[in-house]
Amino acid sequence: ETGVTQSPTHLIKTRGQQVTLRCSSQSGHNTVSWYQQALGQGPQFIFQYYREEENGRGNFPPRFSGLQFPNYSSELNVNALELDDSALYLCASSLSGTLISYEQYFGPGTRLTVT
């Protein structure tokens, strides 16, 4: 176990609705990255947060947004859900700054189904 937790485990939403997914980082880690993983594919980078600021973004529309809190936990918000948003959403914590480490520690993921 990595110490990274995500909630909820599973979620079913209807097209057009909004969803918030949550992640608690591993102790001592200050950076959180979010990924979307479709079935049979590798994780696709959504964005990264460092010191409560978005540090970089992948090729995802603005309806995907996030937050990082002072305790380094994080949220992923998706508005106007589409059927193609159905996927496993993963958060990964890592350490940035002076003691940067590129190793990422993933949570178990949230399985989102949009109907």
Next chain:
Amino acid sequence: SQKIEQNSEALNIQEGKTATLTCNYTNYSPAYLQWYRQDPGRGPVFLLLIRENEKEKRKERLKVTFDTTLKQSLFHITASQPADSATYLCALGTGGFKTIFGAGTRLFVKA
């Protein structure tokens, strides 16, 4: 365009043999490359990281090579066990915020 390719076909090997998985990339200049293991319905687990100036890295039964000329990494599991059965993902990083993952290769180790 940038691309990472891992063998999409599953790899089936006999217990005790060495499994070798391949990761090829184009139009990237990665600062490092990582390998992760992923079991069904779970998040990836970090295994090894190798930097662009390193040729080989080992950890217990695992070995990774990195050839920046061929734009290829090989991942070896020696003395494979049924418990090694999983999907293995390679991931490239350029030293910034973004990590790019391949689609992964499924490994089945038969007893």
